[in-house]
Amino acid sequence: MTRPLSFLPLTDIAKLAVIDGTEVPSPLVCRERVKSNDQRCRRHYETLTPGRFAECPFGFTTKGFDVNGKKWAVSGVVAHPRFGSDREREVAKKYPANRVTRNSVDSVVKLADELVALKADALVEASKVLPQAFHELRKLNATIIQHAERAISDTGETRGLLSIKGAAELMRNNFDILEALSNIEGMRSLPLDSTVNLYDLAFKMKRIYQERAAARSMSIYVNGVRAIVKGSQKSFPLIPAVLLENAIKYGEKGQRIFITVQATGQRAIMVVENESRHRIDPVRCFERGVRFVNAVEGGGFGLFLAREVVASHFGSIRCEANDDVVKMIVNLPLSTIGRDFS
Template sequence: MKLTGREKSSLIFEGVVTVILLVLLNMAIITIIQDVIQSNPGVTNGIFMIKQSLRVGPLQTQIWSYQRILIIIFVIIDIWVVWWRLRRRYHLYQMNHIIAELHYIAQGHLDHRIPFRLKGNQQNVISSVNALVDSAVKSMDDERKIEKSKDELITNVSHDLRTPLTSIIGYLGLIEDKQYQNEEDILKYTHTAYEKAKQMKNLVEDLFEYTKVQQYGAPVNIMRVDLNQLLEQLTASFELEAQHRGIEITSKVIPNPLMIEADPEKLGRVFSNLVANALKYGNGASYIRLDARQKADHVVVTVANDGTPIPKESVDHIFERFYRAEASRSRATGGTGLGLAIVKSIVDLHHGSVRVTSNDDETAFIVSLPLKQVNK
């Protein structure tokens, strides 16, 4: 930190004034001491005897004089006092500069940080202030992101609900206005409205599940779960649909049984969403494999298929809510864009991680979960 010219002049002036005052004070004290000694013969004789006794060398050199001792003591004290006052004033100037920087930041310049590098408590103050501003800016950015996210959520939900709702109203309106030729037309219109209603129901259920797991402190019913049994039940539930699509679905767990601590309902939702995602979007797939293996204190579960790979530009965004790698394909299959966002939220609740790899040979979702849950 550099002092201004005015501060340097003030510092020099204070040093000069302090030296002058100390010299005058020293002279006054020495004069008083001399007067006391001269007016008291006993003290004078005592000092003379001490001086005579403190001689050294063959020449009997005198090494003691109370005037010299007083001057040395006063010089040491004066130097310390001058150093202390100048140091105190210098720290005051430092603090004034810090306060000026704080006022500048408080005026709205939140991208500014105090640039000084000082020593001692002043540097602790600077570091704390900079950290506090960083934290405040981060909180403001997070709040803006949350508000933007809420707006996007409302927009996306409104759009995704409006599309099937418009179809439902349209087809039911045709029936209401008797714009049909025969009973076959009525069945066609009602079936389409029914399918669109199911699409709306799926969206509402996914949205409810997503908001539930996103809430802070969302309840997790932790218990001992046999992962082999859970995955076998899951493959059995999707087996008929997989056979209909010409896909072989299998599960493999090592070791067997493999016990982990988790919420069985939520964990089942994770792998159910991953398998459903593979069935919907793994065009041309011949297999879906669920593979779980224990590694040290965690378990790695891989849900893989050999269908159409995920575009490279979509891999980094695949777990974002309402994100669709191919929007047209998602609409055709009735996807809500929330399935993988729910997967990530549930895995986060279990203090785990999830990632995806995709190439021409295979697309794999890799879930890592701790064997034992620890409160965090």
Template sequence: MARLSLSSRLALLFAACTAVVSLTAGVLFNRASEAHFIELDQQSLDSKLQTFRSVLKGVASQADLSARQATLQSELSHQPDLALRLSGSDGVIWFDSLPTLPATLPTPHGLHTLHSTETDFRTYSALLEPEAVNSPQLTLLLDVTHHQHFLQRMQHLIWLTVGFSALATALLGAWAARSGLRPLRQMSEIAASVSASSLTTRLPQTEMPAELAELTHAFNAMFERLDDAFQRLSAFSADIAHELRTPLSNLLTHTQVTLTRPRSTEDYREALLGNLEELQWMAQMINDMLYLAKAEHGLLNPTRETLQLEDEADAVLEFFAPLAEDAQVRLSREGNATLAGDRNMLRRAISNLLDNALRFTPAGGQVAMRISRSDQGVQLSIENNGATIPAPALPHVFDRFFRADPARSEGSSEHAGLGLAITQSIIRAHGGQIRCESADGWTRFVIELPA
């Protein structure tokens, strides 16, 4: 069977609740009415009992009753809904005001209800003379058929009320539930309409009820993340195509030129070496992109070993010392700290930052590395003097293929703009953060790592 919709469930729940409440109220009212009638009958029979005790006072035998029978019949004639039975102490019936009375009546004293074929009676039995030892027993029978008919009609009315109220509540509940769930349907329609070309769609949060405000906010946040991821993916694809276009064009052109005429072995060797350089750069860029893809999917799992950060930094500085000397740039390092991390990954991050700093530091400039401890852990900063990065470009320096200098955006076979993105992935894999600051001719990259 198909599952019931939420509107149907709510409608059935409303109907069930209404039916239970209506039925409970009807039963309570019915019982209260019945108790009220019994109380009225008790009062009426109490007063009649006193009257008949006065009429039959002193009657101790059937002979005594014959002398009072005329008075008794006269009194009964004024009570058309009342019948009377007088029995001796031995149970023998002396007198029945109605010949159709049942042969057996409730024997215990007090008020009882008797259901016969066509008539319902309220019977009230008591001794004619309570003080006498062998007093005759007087039984009054009050016709309560009209009371019972009223209670039966009341019960029918209760069931009809329960049925109609449940049906009406179900219909109204279905309408109310459908109206109340309209924002959910709207959310479903908008979510169903979202595609790669319409990721900018947002749910109208101000029009949603308070109960759905948080869900709406979550949906809009999800759409924003999807839009951002799709934009990044589209930009990444375009950047890859852009970056690969130049080396592929170089390879094709170089190969076509080489093949235009027969050449010496040395010429072919030089051509292959040129192609090899381009292929190596392309292979490195592809490896870097795969590395970033692993980082984005949380597949970078750095090892944790205790490292002296100053030793790792000095090893990288030693590697870059010849390049710095050729570029007439002074390298320096100060401070020390201990942390747990992956040696190779941290060295790669520091190398990327130093390489970036050396490329943009003018001759005679300097690159300074500072290591210190902070409340959050360990801080490492690399700063260099040179051109200031424009403020609008600072949030994007860690984006893939980003270059702050547009003049360097074409055909660099040395730097594809992935170094800083890889560095950020490494630092995040270690649970740290990296930021860039640039002002007054100095650019500084700050790394914060947990100790």
């Protein structure tokens, strides 16, 4: 919900922020009370019943509604028919530009409902078409990997074929990212019906990305314990893939990338560490559309997707940037420690 979508003033209840409508402004008293964090306003908005009209403590009409789980309210208007209170009569005289009908208020709520419905329909249609397209591309890519593996086994020739196989495996990771972007809601709801060995997965990602790292004279090192977490084999590999991709792309040439897996108490920790002279905002870097480096065009989705996948696994991800060292730290519930075969 954004300003151009409503001609009446709205309140973002979570942020307790008033937004002017395109045709009807929010009254000065609303802006001042909300800005000062007036507890009467806060209690009023937090106790609103979605879909019902209510009179605010200062006499204005309010109606709450939800958009994708986020609470909003049409507010700061004097709607007809009125409640009939003395406070309402007072604000009606003082703010004539805010007099509207209740039907006008309902039209804003209806528009929000229609947008939610349209989004749901679009997700359903995308879920029908895009997965099938990705499935066909995945099959073709898997065939390339299989042929490369067979040729390596039959002929013993490795250098060129390993490059082809590595490129195909990188493509498979890119398919995972594209599929996640096409259906984020579906990715969030994937069942955690398997286990993921963080060390083994990190080592697999090292093998996939080592040629790309070598092209920048970089080396990848994996160390730690075989921490095992409960998760989705379909979505979880996207996390180290994104973190390694960024470490190689934005790291310093000739430097080392370290992936460390630890187990502390009931938590599994995976850290991807590298040197980078690019400035990164440790908080905003996980927001959708925010790139690791502002001067680089495109992107802004990798870390956002990594955060979403981590959250769906009941974990957290954070960034530490000290001097030229960047650490991406993933924290997850630990299931067990696997056997070390080294």
